[in-house]
Amino acid sequence: MPFSALGLPPSLIQALAEQKYSEPYPIQKEAIPAILKRRDILGIAQTGSGKTASYVLPILQNLQGNTASKNRHVKVLVLVPTRELAAQVREVFYVFGTNLPQKIKSLAVYGGVSINPQMMALQGVNVLVATPGRLIELVESNAVHLSEIDTLVLDEADKMLNLGFKEEMQKIFAMLPKKRQNLLFSATLSEDLEGLKQLVLRDPVVIKIEEEKNNIDLISQLGYFVSEEKKGPLLRYLIKHNAMKQVLVFTSSSYKADNVADKLRKNGIDASAMHGKKSQEARTEALSRFKKGTLRVLVTTDLLSRGIDIKFLPHVINYELPRSPKDYIHRIGRTGRAESPGDAFSFITPEDQHHFKIIQKKMGKWVTMIDSEGLDLQGI
Structure with missing residues (x-):
């Protein structure tokens, strides 16, 4: 099955070809069409299974024609557990968004570095990739607002819960609009994650890709x-x-x-x-x-x-x-x-x-x- 059969536009198909992606991974085959239809997703797949592109590609497409908002009111929020993963996910948004007719601005924010450059860079951002602690700092500083979030992604949710982010995440959930698309990706489905599923997801498409x-x-x-x-x-x-x-x-x-x-x-x-x-x-x-x-x-x-x-x-x-x-x-x-x-x-x-x-x-x-x-x- 080619990527073109999943409902992606020519600009993203071109970006995939330039990055030497020949055909979709199993999780991409199931997740991309569902996300394009604005369904909530619970995706269980190991790191390296292609899950980042499985949400980045349809999110970029869904943002086309839907990026107008007040300054510092982001449309898409991706929460990740580490700085390295934040930078990596943001890079995927940047690479695949290069050929889009309507440009999408993405930014990764995380602790361990000065907050001031991140506050300045938030001007005009559509997609924000963040670690929970730094996101809360930015919200409390009025540098970013979450009231217009259309899509929330939790990437590596199993690790985030294990690392003790649960309280911070619940604080973030309280800041978000109730009506939104929720995409949750995890390597495993633990009892803690089941609770989070009930808290965040609404009638989700459940995708479970067995480790090869x-x-x-x-x-x-x-x-x-x-x-x-x-x-x-x-x-x-x-x-x-x-x-x-x-x-x-x-x-x-x-x-x-x-x-x-x-x-x-x-x-x-x-x-x-x-x-x-x-x-x-x-x-x-x-x-x-x-x-x-x-x-x-x-x-x-x-x-x-x-x-x-x-x-x-x-x-x-x-x-x-x-x-x-x-x-x-x-x-x-x-x-x-x-x-x-x-x-x-x-x-x-x-x-x-x-x-x-x-x-x-x-x-x-x-x-x-x-x-x-x-x-x-x-x-x-």
Whole structure:
């Protein structure tokens, strides 16, 4: 099925062709026609399934001929949990809106940077992509008004609830007009999310896209039994021995991410940490360098992985395991995308072994294990 069969206009079809989109993903086939008809949506789909374009494209079309409003009264609000995801979603609006007859102005706002430039940039904005805390600050400063919102999008709603945004989101809901289109996208459907569904959605079209098992099958997984003190040498060994040029390393905390990146740099491996305690400028620069391939190793946490979307990332390393099996699958799913193979390595200490068995059972795939004692890690 081509995109033209979904009801999109020639200008958006042209933008899709320029971005090398040949045919719609499953969620796009179902969501785009429903959103064009102004239906509410509950979309359950994993990151990397094409869900951002599934709402961006029809929203841009629905705004054509419907953008006139008072200044600072935005028409579309997209709420996201992280700064990186806000910037990424706004970029999708910008790229696909380039050829539209009626120009749409979009803006991403988030904390961690000065609020004044964002307040000034809100002039004439139609689509606002925001993290909840910064949005509330802007509303309280009268820099933006939500009384004319036509469409509300909650992206990564599962993460937003888990991260403790529920109270802020309810405060935002109270500011919105009751009559609006609501689009909720999530990787999972938890009990908390069911409650939110009742609060926000009206007779929604429910779209549930099962995670493609082939994605995991494209990923070559290896686990290494290793003691805590030998994780550093093992990491350097794998990067050097396998001549890795672009590696995403996951840790469980900001402190550990900094520590791992520092040790890599001291051993001659170009690395940078990206986490919530870094300045926005530092995070943006690190991610930009990593995507361009000029930064060899990016060390990050689960939270910030939501903004890392690289089609052909070859290597992922779990320096520390995540608590959730779903987060493990999300991590390794950063590689093995777009039908390209990838490698995922996991470091398993004696304390991790039981948890890793649970992860493998939930994943439905057993990982080949190697004892790092058999590797020559001296002088690495």
